[in-house]
Amino acid sequence: MTDLQPVFRALGDPTRRDILRMLGDSPMTIAQVSDNFDMTRAAVKKHLVVLSDGGLIHVEKRGREAVNTLNAAALRPVFDWIGTFDRFWDTRLDALKSAIEKDAANDTGYDTGYDTGKSND
Amino acid sequence: MTDLQPVFRALGDPTRRDILRMLGDSPMTIAQVSDNFDMTRAAVKKHLVVLSDGGLIHVEKRGREAVNTLNAAALRPVFDWIGTFDRFWDTRLDALKSAIEKDAANDTGYDTGYDTGKSND
DNA sequence: TCTATAGAGTACCATTTGGTATCATGTCAA
DNA sequence: TTGACATGATACCAAATGGTACTCTATAGA
Structure with a gap:
């Protein structure tokens, strides 16, 4: 669902x-x-x-300045994507991933776009 | 320590x-x-x-064919890197990360190059 | 042995990317 | 109001990137 490309591109x-x-560490102006x-x-x-396109930062205009703030939540889909490989890596990741997804659904309503391991980008 | 750039580039x-x-799903020839x-x-x-440069696949020559195999372990450094942002995201990630690092040190000798949250690329 | 096939290597092309330089706009402060 | 300053926008450039086409080498098999 979420388009991963802008995020991966930004991280590249x-x-x-x-x-x-x-x-x-803290928000900063340009x-x-x-x-x-x-x-x-x-x-x-x-x-x-580019970072803004990937949703990784939020830009707020304050007078003549532009304050850039980290939006680490945008890293979630990348984490989820990596998580789909966990069966080759460490099975405990799977448990954590489910826990976080469940929690996110309950507490924040965040939709990971991740379901059965099928492609999502 | 590990150079993240080839991995991030490959994923981009x-x-x-x-x-x-x-x-x-399975190893494949070109x-x-x-x-x-x-x-x-x-x-x-x-x-x-490019994937091979990032260590994400392993190529084995078999006669006139070249079999490409996934090496998901190379995704670990990316996971670790994302993990350094977990304080902005979900504190339980921190617990998992420590658990895995500890386990990796004990069982596989894998060195994440991750220590106090300082820059590692 | 001969031939078809899998892959390696190279040259080339269009587009994207990371960067500079330059100019325009809006806002703070005297 | 006026000047300094932070940012925005645009044009331009060199290098990297994603792709094709073509040639070469080596091997599987009849």
């Missing part, structure tokens, strides 16, 4: 993964993020757009 | 993710894999090389 670049790490990289603000901005 | 393409799915796609064998072969 090391700069963008670094940005996610930084935003994990200027603050780009201070941490040896590239122009415009380049950083492009990465932020 | 939908065709390659589909190939992983197929190889999850011809068998490409029978499932509307593209040339050469193109599929390129994808298989």
